[in-house]
Amino acid sequence: MKNSKRCTLIIYLSLVFFNVHAQKDTVLVCDVKFKNPKFNNKHAGSAFLLNYKGKTFACTAKHVLFFAKTDSMKTISFNNSLKSWSFTSKVNPENKVIAGKLLNENTNEILTMPPKGDWLVFEIKSKPSKNIVVHKLRKAPLRGGEQLYFMGYPYKSSKPIKVKGSFIGFTKDKNLKLNVPKGIYNGCSGGPVFDEEGKLVGLVSMGYFNNKENKMIFEPASTDYFKQIVNNNN
Template sequence: MIKYLFLFIVGITFGQAQLDSVLVCDVKFKDSKFDNPHAGSAFLMEYEGKTYACTAKHVLFFAKTDSMKTISFGGDLKSWSFVSKTHPSIAVKAGKLINENPEEPLTMPPKADWLVFETSGAIPENIARYELRSSPLTEGEAVSFLGYPYNNEKPIQVQGKFAGFTEDGNLSLDVPKGTYNGCSGGPVLDAQGKLVGLVSMGYYNQKEAKMVFEPSAIHHFQSIIKNEHNNRNTKK
């Protein structure tokens, strides 16, 4: 499936089957007044033989109860699903939140802006599952990101270039000026469709008349998985 990823613009069909390359976070709480059917964008990833569902950690600012102050649901969550907005009946249920941490304050900007879930149940075949790129990006290399802006019924695919790394180790991308609210948590891809980052911080700098776009790099995801493995081995 991965080899087809860059042949699509999101929503193109292959015969009768559509490949959904980006999803939205549909979050429900025990108190339904906090429900949010589009808290952010999301995607699935294959890594070391497992399928993970990923979005941005700061999406929790739009998917939280009043009592949530840390990276933890504290028993308030009813369900978190990753849904095809074009076909709402297609969804992936979230399992365990791997980097849940009741000791980590929910602040902006969050460090290592990944929220990584295990998946629960069967994965529909027409949802893309990305693989990590294994080699470093080079400056000027073509990249793109995918996501659902709020109130959009169709996802967007925005082309850009890799401009280097930030002091915090995030990617720095040269992308067109735009309003991308709601795309947080979407995948950032190289020209072969391999995952290089996750949509995190972006805004238009009026003073410099340029778009600042700084996705969270994949090494943050790898650190989360490594910590999970270490914690699991410690408990044995």
């Protein structure tokens, strides 16, 4: 009887170990370190990996730079102040990707809100772990009322959230408009927005509560700017 219980416990612990280590991370956090450590931020925003034209990129929101900057940074440029930018899982800390070149670094673009084309697109220095999801772009146009999802890590949360919403249409700047449940989503900026098949359609950007209509409106950045950045660097 004791041997049977011991065997059951071993199997249970093995399953727990397997499930923890086999989990795939759909969304990551930005762990940013500067040469001056007083500006370091372990959770500047959320992020994800995206494959396009056979190459994998690490992506987050451009406005994340407001939480990952030195006092002298006024443009979309690190001015040689950055030590490292990592994309890390809070659930599985061993799942990490180190950023390489920032493709849309621009010393002439002022860091302002709201930013135009709210994407930061990094090359990565090494092949990502198989336990990190690499998203792919959706090709078909979105349909009104279609169910979409976004993911991100709220600040002080050790686990990501997945929120379901419906596609309303496009903003005047051609970003997406989603109707999502009212909530506190600070820290989720830069997370992925995808359809029911897991194909990426946008990046978590701006959001606000519409008191007149009594609903939360999310305005993810569309993928147009991302494609523009990558195509201009090829």
